[in-house]
Amino acid sequence: MAGPRYRAAAASLLIVEPLDMFTAVFHRPSGVTHLLNEPAPQILEALADEALDMGALLARLAQTYDLADADGSAVLQARLAELEAAGLVERV
Amino acid sequence: MSAVQTLVALLRDPERADAVDPAHWTEVLAVARAETLAGTLAHRLAGLALPDLVAGALAEARIDADEARRTALWEANRVALALRPLGHPVILLKGTALVAAGLAAGQGRGIGDCDILLPRKLLDHAEKLLVDAGWEWMKSDPYDDLYYRQWMHELPPLVHGERGRMVDVHHTILPLTARPTPDAQALIVDAEVLEGGLAVLCHTDMIVHAAAHLFADGELAGGLRNLWDIHALIEERGMEGLKARAARHGLSSAVDRALRLTHAVYGTTVPPRWQRLTMIDRLYRRRMMARDEWGRERHKTLRAVFYIRSHLIRMPLPMLIRHLWIKWRKGKAASGLG
Amino acid sequence: MRHRITLRVGPVGFRIGSDWHALIAALDALYRDYPRPAFADYSVRLEAISPWRRWVRPSVRVAGDYWLADASPLPLAQGLLAAEMGMNLQVALGHRRHLLLHAAVVARGDRAILMSGVSGAGKSTLALMLSQRGWRFLGDEFAMIDPDTGLAHPFPRPVSLKNESLSLIPEGYRVGPLLTGTPKGDVRHVAPPAAAIAAMDQPAKPALLIFPRFGFPAALTGLAPTETFMRLTQASTNYVAMGESGFQALTRLRAQVPAVALDYPDGEAGVAAVEALWEAL
Numbered sequence: 001m002a003g004p005r006y007r008a009a010a011a012s013l014l015i016v017e018p019l020d021m022f023t024a025v026f027h028r029p030s031g032v033t034h035l036l037n038e039p040a041p042q043i044l045e046a047l048a049d050e051a052l053d054m055g056a057l058l059a060r061l062a063q064t065y066d067l068a069d070a071d072g073s074a075v076l077q078a079r080l081a082e083l084e085a086a087g088l089v090e091r092v
Numbered sequence: 093m094s095a096v097q098t099l100v101a102l103l104r105d106p107e108r109a110d111a112v113d114p115a116h117w118t119e120v121l122a123v124a125r126a127e128t129l130a131g132t133l134a135h136r137l138a139g140l141a142l143p144d145l146v147a148g149a150l151a152e153a154r155i156d157a158d159e160a161r162r163t164a165l166w167e168a169n170r171v172a173l174a175l176r177p178l179g180h181p182v183i184l185l186k187g188t189a190l191v192a193a194g195l196a197a198g199q200g201r202g203i204g205d206c207d208i209l210l211p212r213k214l215l216d217h218a219e220k221l222l223v224d225a226g227w228e229w230m231k232s233d234p235y236d237d238l239y240y241r242q243w244m245h246e247l248p249p250l251v252h253g254e255r256g257r258m259v260d261v262h263h264t265i266l267p268l269t270a271r272p273t274p275d276a277q278a279l280i281v282d283a284e285v286l287e288g289g290l291a292v293l294c295h296t297d298m299i300v301h302a303a304a305h306l307f308a309d310g311e312l313a314g315g316l317r318n319l320w321d322i323h324a325l326i327e328e329r330g331m332e333g334l335k336a337r338a339a340r341h342g343l344s345s346a347v348d349r350a351l352r353l354t355h356a357v358y359g360t361t362v363p364p365r366w367q368r369l370t371m372i373d374r375l376y377r378r379r380m381m382a383r384d385e386w387g388r389e390r391h392k393t394l395r396a397v398f399y400i401r402s403h404l405i406r407m408p409l410p411m412l413i414r415h416l417w418i419k420w421r422k423g424k425a426a427s428g429l430g
Numbered sequence: 431m432r433h434r435i436t437l438r439v440g441p442v443g444f445r446i447g448s449d450w451h452a453l454i455a456a457l458d459a460l461y462r463d464y465p466r467p468a469f470a471d472y473s474v475r476l477e478a479i480s481p482w483r484r485w486v487r488p489s490v491r492v493a494g495d496y497w498l499a500d501a502s503p504l505p506l507a508q509g510l511l512a513a514e515m516g517m518n519l520q521v522a523l524g525h526r527r528h529l530l531l532h533a534a535v536v537a538r539g540d541r542a543i544l545m546s547g548v549s550g551a552g553k554s555t556l557a558l559m560l561s562q563r564g565w566r567f568l569g570d571e572f573a574m575i576d577p578d579t580g581l582a583h584p585f586p587r588p589v590s591l592k593n594e595s596l597s598l599i600p601e602g603y604r605v606g607p608l609l610t611g612t613p614k615g616d617v618r619h620v621a622p623p624a625a626a627i628a629a630m631d632q633p634a635k636p637a638l639l640i641f642p643r644f645g646f647p648a649a650l651t652g653l654a655p656t657e658t659f660m661r662l663t664q665a666s667t668n669y670v671a672m673g674e675s676g677f678q679a680l681t682r683l684r685a686q687v688p689a690v691a692l693d694y695p696d697g698e699a700g701v702a703a704v705e706a707l708w709e710a711l
Contacts, residue, residue, distance in 0.1 A: 015674070017681045019655040026677040030166040031159060031670070032255075033663070033677055035656065085226070087170070114469035118436070118445050122473040125495045145443065149471045152526040159673050386431055386447055386475055387495065 126387035131157030131200030174225035197324035472520035528574035552644030
């Protein structure tokens with residue numbers, strides 16, 4: 001069964017300022033500044049252009065990051081929930 | 093002219109800004125801030141040639157209003173997301189509704205809590221959904237909690253744990269203890285649906301609600317701001333059907349008084365029957381305009397009278413006495429501890 | 431209000447009203463070199479807490495356009511402190527034209543050092559000592575960063591020195607009365623040099639950001655970008671209220687200006703360390 005698909009908030013709604021291991025993201029609709037660390041900025045990047053479900057997102061990230069073990073999926077789920085609550089990611 | 097008179101005159105007729113001298117501007121700003129009308133004033137005066145320093149101070153009020161708007165719309169968005177499982181649009185009230193609907197009354201307006209209206213039968217479910225989504229109860233006192241649920245027209249206020257913003261969930265626009273009983277069903281059925289699971293009251297209900305709020309649900313503090321909402325709503329979209337709608341909600345006298353006052357204070361376009369003030373209206377106007385040039389409230393006796401009156405309006409007398417008695421006992425207990 | 435004065439500090443005009451003439455006279459003396467504009471951005475009220483408390487154990491409540499509901503009143507003898515709190519409150523809660531950072535600022539030419547820290551970090555004392563050594567004093571409370579230009583605008587109000595710092599008041603500086611037994615201990619206000627007040631409309635470009643800490647063994651630590659970013663957001667009273675322009679101003683400052691944390695045991699060592707950092711830029 002295919003789960004929900006996710007998409008990042010439109011690029012025009014975000015100001016992204018890479019710092020070091022953290023990235024500062026200003027979210028225009030809420031006026032909130034988020035400090036994100038790996039893999040959150042990478043999730044936003046992967047979901048910037050197209051909506052993906054969990055499986056596709058995991059596969060996309062696994063190409064560049066070491067997430068593919070059993071924990072990877074759980075970590076991803078948790079980060080995704082946080083990003084959704086913050087409004088940085090939404091379900092489509 | 094007093095500072096509050098100048099404030100009202102500038103809201104009515106921005107071109108008069110030319111004639112205000114710098115020292116008087118200081119007083120007008122103090123009064124505008126006290127009445128939470130600084131952002132509205134800044135929007136009304138936008139584009140006019142003003143002294144640089146005055147323009148700078150007004151620009152700050154505009155920044156504040158823009159942030160208030162942003163925060164309010166985002167909060168509405170989050171509330172709608174949390175309440176999506178209800179399958180019913182979230183009806184925004186007051187300031188949030190004005191900005192969400194893009195109305196002139198919302199320009200520059202300060203906005204406090206997120207007030208929403210839902211059918212009464214959905215309230216328990218809504219409360220559960222909000223708590224699941226990170227909102228928390230603020231009132232821990234069992235008496236207050238019971239009072240809210242039983243007699244007020246809302247759930248006890250919920251505050252979001254992370255954003256610190258408050259949502260007030262109403263099922264009608266006046267407390268059940270108040271004597272007029274608005275037709276909550278009609279408010280909900282005739283609401284205008286917006287995007288994103290949101291809705292606002294229909295135009296005439298917005299005016300009725302603003303009038304009810306002005307007289308029945310408060311102490312008339314901040315009355316000039318609430319009256320401005322009514323003025324701007326009428327100037328933008330007229331008042332067709334308002335009389336019948338007010339009657340339907342049992343709020344004709346509040347709406348009539350609001351119309352007479354908004355005409356007298358802001359020069360709102362209304363038919364002749366609302367163009368004359370009664371004796372009591374004059375008292376209300378005096379109460380609304382009671383600020384000195386430092387933004388302080390004047391006429392303390394008049395204020396006390398209005399406080400008792402506003403409590404009377406909200407509750408029948410025996411209940412009022414019970415409420416004040418419990419409040420008083422709690423006050424004694426608290427000061428005894430301290 | 432019975433008595434009043436209007437004065438300007440940097441870009442901000444204040445109208446201050448009081449129930450007591452003596453308090454306005456004390457402000458008039460301490461702020462002698464500041465302009466008296468016709469227009470004020472904010473109003474501050476120094477009111478008696480009740481009519482009879484004008485006379486009996488006179489007690490000052492701080493109010494104004496912006497105020498805190500739970501602020502405790504001060505005895506009239508500490509009225510200058512009440513005035514300072516009232517003015518700070520208007521700026522901290524109302525000012526939106528600049529990003530505000532809790533920081534002392536000094537400049538050489540048109541380049542500035544921002545020294546940001548909590549109360550007690552020694553930033554006021556450092557700024558005052560540097561002002562005796564050829565540095566221009568831009569302020570000891572708020573650095574005001576223009577979001578359009580990134581420049582720091584002076585807000586050179588009088589410094590309030592406390593307790594053991596009182597011995598550091600430089601010769602020839604204008605001072606207010608000694609206020610004893612305030613919530614902050616013994617306090618005395620020191621007006622900046624007249625030249626610093628005369629130059630208070632000239633902004634300076636931030637060139638160095640220091641987070642000083644007084645009373646610790648000398649130590650100098652570089653800061654990672656995220657830590658600087660976090661510290662700046664914490665040092666700002668209006669970062670959130672400024673919205674997007676606050677974010678832009680803060681990230682630009684962070685990206686363009688080197689930042690260090692400086693621990694120092696005493697004033698002399700602090701001044702030497704700051705000047706050494708400046709030389710090494």
